[in-house]
Amino acid sequence: MIEALEFEFMRNALAAGLLASVICGIMGTLVVVNRIVFLSGGIAHAAYGGIGLASYFKWPFLPATISFSLFAAMLMATVSYSKRHRADTVIGVIWALGMAFGIILIDLTPGYNVDLMSYLFGSILAVPRSDLYIMAFISVTMVFLVTYYYQDLLAMSYDEEFAKIRGVSVKKYYFGMIGMLAVAVVLVMQVVGLILIIALLTIPPFIVEKYAKSLFQMMVASSLLGAAFTVTGLWLSYRFNITSGASIIMVSGVAFLISLIVNKIRFAGSEM
Template sequence: MDIIELLDYAFFRNALLGSFFASIACGIIGTYVVTRRLVFISGGITHASFGGLGIGFYFGLNPIFSAMIFSVFSAFGIQWLSRKQGVREDSAIAVFWSLGMAVGIMLTFLTSGYAPNLSEYLFGNILTITRTDIVSLAILTSVLFLFFAVNYHAIVSVSFDTQFAQTRRVNTRFIEYAMMLFVAVTIVLSIRLVGIVLLMSLITVPQMTANLFTVNYSRIIYLSVGVSFVACVVGLLLSYYLNVPSGAFIIFVLIVMFFAGKIVKIWNPGSSKQSSA
């Protein structure tokens, strides 16, 4: 079966659309995460979302909705513990990371019967993306575009130097909490692509690849979106033909692209990065 024939299937079209919008959202949010060095915070939020999934399974709620609420509170909780309660940031991450996983495991096992689609949330299955998921990702992408258009310079300032941003009278607390909210929502809405276990790579590796060729903030966003979407499409097609999990193959393709970029830089050391954010 060729690619044209695959497009006749609704599940494949949904997968492509979901990949497109998720790539944009992850490209925007991931650039902030990598620039602010919040990779482990994003990992903590990602794994904490499992607690929300467990709550959804146990109480019969929409697991994505419950995971989103739990992730948002975890993101704010990490900020609150590390900023207001004198707890080290890595310790605060560990608290909510462990809490989410513990709650998720307990409630999943206490749920009557077995959650048949649990593996889709843990390891991802891009072919299960629904129209509702696509609409949610499209709305998130639109909101992110609007928020960045209005607050771009403030976001860049906070991303590189929070103290400097404060001297410029930037409302850093608003930017930080708003971005943590977007990080949590983006993570949860992207779970179906690669799953909780591998999702952290989707919001870091494309940005690392883009950063090999530019340090310009906006260019990193554009390049990482492109890298992420190409990896999703290639990973989706190869996983279909090779009959392997799509989420793992997407991340594998991302890693291959990163190392390919490193090789290009090694063989072409004279190429300079585009400077200035």
């Protein structure tokens, strides 16, 4: 691993992975405790529509993709906020439509083809420095927002009705959280890919949830765990010459299975 760091692209990949772990550790905690994993999958996939728009109309990539995924995310948030039981169906529809829309637009774009694989798995080994700065900027913004609104986010996530009664504007925070999720997902996705985002968003928080005693602990521990998965995955990818995104996910998946088995043994007999 040490000799691998002599290459600048490896250093950048490591930095990108660590930043993605922090962003996903924070957002993933909120996603897991609010049970909006499906919704975040929907946002990530629907964002492909934005990529299609950007390439067809020759719009600048980031603004176009972020606007489109924010639009899709707000639609999903509206449905999931008012009609909880119908939400997953509608999210599924937006998920599929967004992707189809993107693919058709890319088909229609003359002479230009975005590689679907790089959207799915990203290109963590080819991360330019400018992207690292953007990711660092979102991480810092996110840490600030989550700290500043911690009590309100906690109250909303734990008991929405009680939060409302205490005067927390739950609606504002719900839409704010999903908006933040949409921005984070798009920005991190173009670096590490859609599949890795969903893995980092869900696996570390899920493993940590049983042990953490507060949302804050869960966010910190998820970020650290995500970082450990990223470093291990990158090392395996370098050592055995395999796709980096996929190997990070495999490491996370194995850890996930181990944690399931450990929980089974630890909590055997009790109501889990």
